[in-house]
Amino acid sequence: MSSEIRVGEQLPTLQLGPVNRTTLALFGGASGDHNPIHIDTDFARRAGMPDVFAQGMLGMAWLGRVITKWIPQGRLRQYDARFSGITHLGNTITCTGEVVELLELNGEACARIALTSSNQFGQNKIMGEAIVALA
Amino acid sequence: MIDKKFIGYQLKPSSLYLDRTRLQFFAKAIGEQDPVYFDPASAKAAGYPDLPAPPTFIFAAELDSGANDQLLNDLGIPLTKLLHGEQSFRYFKPVYAGDAVDVQSTITDIYDKKGGKLEFVVKDSRVTNQKAELVAEMRTVLVVRH
Numbered sequence: 001m002s003s004e005i006r007v008g009e010q011l012p013t014l015q016l017g018p019v020n021r022t023t024l025a026l027f028g029g030a031s032g033d034h035n036p037i038h039i040d041t042d043f044a045r046r047a048g049m050p051d052v053f054a055q056g057m058l059g060m061a062w063l064g065r066v067i068t069k070w071i072p073q074g075r076l077r078q079y080d081a082r083f084s085g086i087t088h089l090g091n092t093i094t095c096t097g098e099v100v101e102l103l104e105l106n107g108e109a110c111a112r113i114a115l116t117s118s119n120q121f122g123q124n125k126i127m128g129e130a131i132v133a134l135a
Numbered sequence: 136m137i138d139k140k141f142i143g144y145q146l147k148p149s150s151l152y153l154d155r156t157r158l159q160f161f162a163k164a165i166g167e168q169d170p171v172y173f174d175p176a177s178a179k180a181a182g183y184p185d186l187p188a189p190p191t192f193i194f195a196a197e198l199d200s201g202a203n204d205q206l207l208n209d210l211g212i213p214l215t216k217l218l219h220g221e222q223s224f225r226y227f228k229p230v231y232a233g234d235a236v237d238v239q240s241t242i243t244d245i246y247d248k249k250g251g252k253l254e255f256v257v258k259d260s261r262v263t264n265q266k267a268e269l270v271a272e273m274r275t276v277l278v279v280r281h
Contacts, residue, residue, distance in 0.1 A: 069169065
């Protein structure tokens with residue numbers, strides 16, 4: 001129940017499997033991001049990268065699933081991400097969220113959610129924030 | 136260095152029709168498992184008129200239309216140096232399969248850090264639906280690494 005949302009509440013964690021090339025190719029097609037640096041190893045190496053790496057927006061979409069698994073998407077008011085590290089092949093990403101503040105936004109009772117995405121080595125990939133309506 | 140004269144640059148308008156197949160493909164690509172994103176009957180049972188577009192989906196509009204490629208070309212930003220620094224969404228109305236969104240973006244800031252080693256391009260976007268209602272605003276910070 002929305003009325004039970006409290007500061008300190010942890011959202012259910014989302015654990016993803018290792019990032020692979022198939023995932024990157026599918027997301028490239030589905031998202032419209034055809035930048036070859038995410039799907040073509042030769043291009044990535046020419047750009048000085050060890051290999052292809054995940055689209056930032058793939059990480060943001062994963063982190064968004066933490067919110068929409070927790071509350072209906074229609075209650076999402078704001079969603080922000082700061083990309084703090086590159087997500088490489090083989091990284092297993094864990095997405096977490098925590099209610100950090102109850103606030104009013106445009107006259108509506110809301111909660112601020114701190115979101116993080118990090119890999120199996122504890123390296124942070126995204127620092128995110130969402131504001132959701134309580135009802 | 137990116138010429139600061141591009142502050143105020145308007146990207147060409149982008150229109151994106153949200154069809155079910157594309158939304159289902161996107162949901163699959165992000166590992167989504169909630170049936171409301173795949174099955175119209177589940178979406179309707181949850182009170183939606185059709186499949187909802189996941190929160191970040193509308194970012195696709197300017198990728199599909201080529202407006203983003205044109206921006207990078209006009210500003211002289213090579214893909215090999217480009218990173219996505221930040222992304223924000225403000226939501227005002229939901230969008231579903233069957234809706235069409237129009238995105239109009241403006242470059243609102245260009246700045247650099249570390250003596251020009253990193254350059255930043257800020258893009259602000261308005262997203263409207265087929266009824267000309269404001270459905271979302273987006274802000275993108277692109278990073279160019281030298």
